[in-house]
Amino acid sequence: MSLSAKEVWKRVLDEAARQLPEKVVRAWLEPTEAVALEGDRLVVAVPDEFAAKWNETNHGVLISRVAETVMGKPLNVVFRVQEDRQRRPQMDFFVSPPAAAAFAQPAANPSAQPLNERYKFETFVIGKSNQLAAAAAHAAVEAPGKTYNPLFIYGATGLGKTHLMQAIAHSILQRAPDTRVLYVSAEQFINEVIEGISRRTMPELRKRYRHDIDLFLVDDVHFLEGKEATQEEFFHTFNALYEAGKQIVLTSDRPPKEIPGLEARLVSRFEWGMVADIGQPDLEHRIAILRKKQEQDHLEMTIPDDVLRFIAEHVRSNVRELEGCIIKLLLFASLKHREVSIELAREALTDKIRPGDDFHGPPKSMPSIDRIQDVVARRWGVTSEQLRSKARIKTLVVPRQIAMFLARDILQMQLVEIGQAFGGRDHSTVIHSVDKVQRQMSRDRSFRDRIESARSELIAQ
Secondary structure, three states, rough: OOOOHHHHHHHHHHHHHHHHHHHHHHHOOOOOEEEEEEEEEEEEEEEEHHHHHHHHHHOOHHHHHHHHHHHOOOEEEEEEOOOOHHHHOOOHOOOOOOOOOOOOEEOOOOOOOOOOOOHHHHHOOOOOOOOOOOOOOHHHHOOOOOOOOOOOEEEEOOOOOOHHHHHHHHHHHHOOOOOOEEEEEHHHHHHHHHHHHHOOOOHHHHHHHHHOOOOOEEEOHHOOOOHHHHHHHHHHHHHHHHHOEEEEEEEEEHHHHHHHOOOHHHHHOOOOOHHHOOOOOOHOOOOOHHHHHHHHOOOOOOOOOOHHHHHHHHHHOOHHHHHHHHHHHHHHHHHHOOOHHHHHHHHHOOOOOOOOOOOOOOOOOOOOEEEEEEEEHHHOOOOHHHHOOOOHHHHHHHHHHHHHHHHHHHHHOHHHHHHHHHHOOOHHHEEEEEEHHHHHHHOOHHHHHHHHHHHHHHHHO
């Protein structure tokens, strides 16, 4: 009686387990599945490209020899990435595949962007930096259109704003599959308004946005700044949905009051419900995020805990960069044919490590706003008190703007907080200062080098 592919692979694994260390078998060979037996070739599916290359390079000869012994004839074992994973983006290799959809998502608007199946509450790691936003998101699910409406989530790029917003939609759809969800970016809304005006199809656009949806999700509303016609349409769309009791969720890279060129009436409406921020994850949170990725893709035996901690200590910007480091590290290990270690991580992630980080110890603590003011004042020949004063004399303007820029760049402080630290200045003054320094840095190399020197001193403290 002929054996199936799975039966042959089981026999091969049983024999390989006698010749390989137990941890190697559990980490590399058990998370596989035989999918085809074609003549003298056995095709075995593995979770990702790294696992395929690793098994072929390190275990291929032994496995083929064992297979020949088991079958009594030559048998070539070929490792291939599972088909469903081949179709997924590279970043998705480290997130568990989505379960079968339990609901049919209705299309409220044919032009709407689809929801990402990865962005659910189950895969969102909660820490100090996002616990308020996460709690508000759960509350919005419990009482759509009532508890927190609108829910405004803001924070820097790559910290999980879109993930949390779409998790709300997924949870509401699980409870009420007939919910009409519309997820768009502010840029898409702007483009549709422009097209609607030029083609004279605004009535149809208004109907789609104001009458045919129950849950309205808008990403990156800060792009509305300065666009008067679009803000007018958004204002009336917001009012129509709000008055109808529809849940509205918005994301931005800054709070409503800090979006320049945003009409006051929109600012007030964005603040009607709940404004919650997502900050940069602390060390413990970053480790938890990496461990979640490790667990989801069964990488416990591939990436040691000390390597995860090394990455978390040295890569502090956002979740996307943490995920990118895992991908790059695995690819680097595959190309070098070496096991993942801290030394390998140092080599693979040299471009990801922040300047001034100590590779052989934990990262330095971040400087305080007072420390930034002291360093800039000394280097530019003024005093810290002058930087914090109300004085607007020419000799103080440039160093004050530089200190504001460094506070925003290094500490990721909110604009309002920076303004308060410099004599109670308005957030628009901070925006102007940061923009002006950035423009000057792009034009003047010596100016940029001088600021980078001050940054190096602050980070290396």
